[in-house]
Amino acid sequence: MIPAHPQQGSFSAWLADLQRTCGNFDSCPLPGDAPFQGSVNKRVAGSLEVAEITTNAQRIVRQRPCSDREEDRYCFLVVQRQGRSRIIQQGRYVDMLPGEMALMDSARDCEILPQGFIEHSSFHLPRDAVIERFSNRRVPFGKLSTGNASGQILQLIVNRVVSRQLSSPITQEDGIGLRDSLLSLLAPTCRQESDAVMEEHGAELYRCAQQLIEQRLQDEGLTPTFLAEQLHISVRQLYRLFENHGDSVCRYVQRQRLERCAEALSDPSRARHSITEIAYHWGFSDSAHFSRAFKKAHGMSPRDYRRYHSLH
Structure with a gap:
């Protein structure tokens, strides 16, 4: 048997x-x-x-x-x-x-x-x-x-x-x-x-990394190590993929997350969600760090950004 x-x-x-x-x-x-x-x-x-x-x-x-x-x-x-x-x-x-x-x-x-x-x-x-x-x-x-x-x-x-x-x-x-x-x-x-x-192959891997980041932006565990494991390459190879495009993995991930946060802050249908909720939703775990990074990227604080778009 x-x-x-x-x-x-x-x-x-x-x-x-x-x-x-x-x-x-x-x-x-x-x-x-x-x-x-x-x-x-x-x-x-x-x-x-x-x-x-x-x-x-x-x-x-x-x-x-x-x-x-x-x-x-x-x-x-x-x-x-x-x-x-x-x-x-x-x-x-x-x-x-x-x-x-x-x-x-x-x-x-x-x-x-x-x-x-x-x-x-x-x-x-x-x-x-x-x-x-x-x-x-x-x-x-x-x-x-x-x-x-x-x-x-x-x-x-x-x-x-x-x-x-x-x-x-x-x-x-x-x-x-x-x-x-x-x-x-x-x-x-x-x-x-x-x-x-x-x-x-390098260009293909780079696009795959971008798409994987896009799909996993909400995950706090979205790290270079995680990405490298999913793509079956070393972390150093992953860094090199982005360096060849004048970028870094961490900067790319942060830009994408900040862009999603900006979309949410300018969306009237999400006005009931607090700024902290939106930041946490898109993978930020430190509200102060998020505010600093957002202001550097958009020239104004998240609160001012939301207020500006609510008036225009």
């Missing part, structure tokens, strides 16, 4: 949730006594469905289903939020780093190979609408580039959704608008095999 996996119950529940949320996937946990970790949640932003998946499973597989299955009506816009993974489809593979995005066709075989613990966000987009955006050709598989304006806008929308930075509630009309915006930006950002030149 084959002994049951020690976390088999937890893994089975996770797999059932994955199948209910994303369709006809199968999976297997790590061999031996390695404890299983995983969760599956589904968010609905208006009419836009987003699956949030964490796991340390050994592999996740989807066999080619029947074409008339209801669950095959989607394509998956996958965002690698944490860890690394390899995604295989159509005889090709892409290696995903934190912050990167890829497009997958639900009607084709695919395989996801996590390299340790991973976190994915998967946007469910209508397959027929995706095909239409590619002039009725088959849905291409591959990474989505952020090297052009369309890719940067796509990344911005995705980051705001996965990090829950959008104002709530998100209406049905908002969801349709988000979905249509994502669809319109897919074709210009999807990397084709005919791309003449691949971006240099």
